[in-house]
Amino acid sequence: MMEKKKGLGTICVQEGWRPKNGQPRVLPIVESTTFKYDNSEEMADLFDLKKDGYFYTRLQNPTNDAVARKIAALEGGVGAVLTSSGQAATFYAVFNICEAGDHIVASNEIYGGTYNLFNVTLRKLGIDCTFVSPKSSEQEIGAAFKPNTKVLFGETISNPSCDVLDIEKFARIAHGHGVPLIVDNTFATPINCRPFEWGADIVTHSTTKYMDGHASQVGGAVVDSGHFDWEAHADKYPGLTQPDESYHGITYSRQFGKMAYCTKIVSQLMRDLGSIPSPFNSFLLNLGLESLHLRMARHCSNAQEVAEYLREHPKVAWVHYPGLRGDANYDLAQKYLPNGSCGVMALGLKGDKDTAIRFMDSLKMINIVTHVADARTCVLHPASHTHRQLTDEQLKQAGIAPDLIRLSVGIEDVEDIISDLRQALAQE
Ligand SMILES: *Cc1c(COP(=O)(O)O)cnc(C)c1O
Numbered sequence: 422m423m424e425k426k427k428g429l430g431t432i433c434v435q436e437g438w439r440p441k442n443g444q445p446r447v448l449p450i451v452e453s454t455t456f457k458y459d460n461s462e463e464m465a466d467l468f469d470l471k472k473d474g475y476f477y478t479r480l481q482n483p484t485n486d487a488v489a490r491k492i493a494a495l496e497g498g499v500g501a502v503l504t505s506s507g508q509a510a511t512f513y514a515v516f517n518i519c520e521a522g523d524h525i526v527a528s529n530e531i532y533g534g535t536y537n538l539f540n541v542t543l544r545k546l547g548i549d550c551t552f553v554s555p556k557s558s559e560q561e562i563g564a565a566f567k568p569n570t571k572v573l574f575g576e577t578i579s580n581p582s583c584d585v586l587d588i589e590k591f592a593r594i595a596h597g598h599g600v601p602l603i604v605d606n607t608f609a610t611p612i613n614c615r616p617f618e619w620g621a622d623i624v625t626h627s628t629t630k631y632m633d634g635h636a637s638q639v640g641g642a643v644v645d646s647g648h649f650d651w652e653a654h655a656d657k658y659p660g661l662t663q664p665d666e667s668y669h670g671i672t673y674s675r676q677f678g679k680m681a682y683c684t685k686i687v688s689q690l691m692r693d694l695g696s697i698p699s700p701f702n703s704f705l706l707n708l709g710l711e712s713l714h715l716r717m718a719r720h721c722s723n724a725q726e727v728a729e730y731l732r733e734h735p736k737v738a739w740v741h742y743p744g745l746r747g748d749a750n751y752d753l754a755q756k757y758l759p760n761g762s763c764g765v766m767a768l769g770l771k772g773d774k775d776t777a778i779r780f781m782d783s784l785k786m787i788n789i790v791t792h793v794a795d796a797r798t799c800v801l802h803p804a805s806h807t808h809r810q811l812t813d814e815q816l817k818q819a820g821i822a823p824d825l826i827r828l829s830v831g832i833e834d835v836e837d838i839i840s841d842l843r844q845a846l847a848q849e
Pocket of ligand 1: 506576580607608629630639640641
């Protein structure tokens with residue numbers, strides 16, 4: 422009998438680790454690099470991918486796998502692979518289906534680290550990237566595609582500009598050109614948006630953010646919907662549809678069907694590049710995931726109140742929060758994020774860059790940290806912190822004004838958050 426599909430809150434708490442008789446109820450931390458077998462033939466079958474089982478933690482580990490299963494279930498995907506950071510997740514998601522000589526198209530409203538990865542490091546590897554404004558028409562974005570384009574990439578809610586991606590539009594463009602859509606769903610989390618339901622093919626996460634939620638581990642995840650038909654575009658994706666000579670001539674799409682993409686990440690990219698999370702970090706991530714559904718609701722209700730407060734404040738020039746009526750992203754947010762977007766907003770104060778810095782320095786409870794999307798309210802000034810490698814022109818392209826302050830609203834009592842903002846604004 423098919424098991425009834427569980428709610429997201431139940432998946433957060435229960436999915437992933439299902440103990441058998443006498444096993445620990447809580448997900449065990451398997452801090453072992455290796456696993457013992459009785460004879461060499463059993464081990465050989467594992468290496469040949471004939472049998473499923475553990476042999477070396479760089480490839481698979483029971484703690485990591487349980488947490489990957491939970492994230493796959495939350496997104497509604499067929500499989501997920503955990504990585505040591507969100508950056509590694511983005512790199513693997515793209516590099517799994519691209520090689521030197523290929524080209525990708527990416528929204529320019531994306532995380533600064535991803536922008537650098539695409540604009541600098543991927544180019545060094547021979548993968549070219551064209552950035553497009555997600556606000557452009559389908560035709561304009563389509564014009565960026567070339568015969569060697571392999572991926573379209575966007576962010577559900579962009580960090581730090583808080584723009585909402587029109588996922589259906591991006592999926593139409595990607596599929597019209599025979600390539601998968603990869604969406605970074607870090608800020609929305611699957612609690613507020615499941616991009617696969619809108620046509621995305623692959624989802625990436627920095628689990629460092631809301632999924633962990635306590636700022637205690639750095640991690641990432643790649644999730645595959647299993648929807649993209651690699652065989653139908655076999656000439657474009659030889660890595661999945663042609664024999665892998667580095668792995669006994671296995672053809673991933675034929676041998677693993679819907680699990681082809683995830684299997685290739687593990688057996689090829691993890692084998693050659695590493696970047697697994699430690700099982701201990703996955704344990705911490707799992708603790709965070711157990712309350713993700715509760716925390717996201719609180720982040721959203723707190724952020725909504727804070728955004729409304731700031732918008733009315735005479736010293737505040739502008740606030741971007743997708744939940745604000747009248748916000749440029751309000752309609753897209755109503756469609757893709759009807760239960761709330763996230764706790765992050767962008768704002769500018771009347772004055773200059775120094776006004777922003779003075780305001781942040783006057784905050785007491787709210788700290789300036791290079792982080793976002795965790796339980797504690799925090800602020801950051803991207804132009805002088807996370808994005809300081811970017812030129813003014815690149816900042817503008819990424820939708821980041823020099824006065825932009827990124828405020829990440831936590832899950833404290835909202836009165837205390839507003840009271841700290843009020844006293845810091847009064848200093849100005
Ligand atoms: C932080 C972040 C990343 C990078 O993740 P790390 O875990 O810091 O490597 C990627 N995408 C988004 C949207 C992020 O916020």
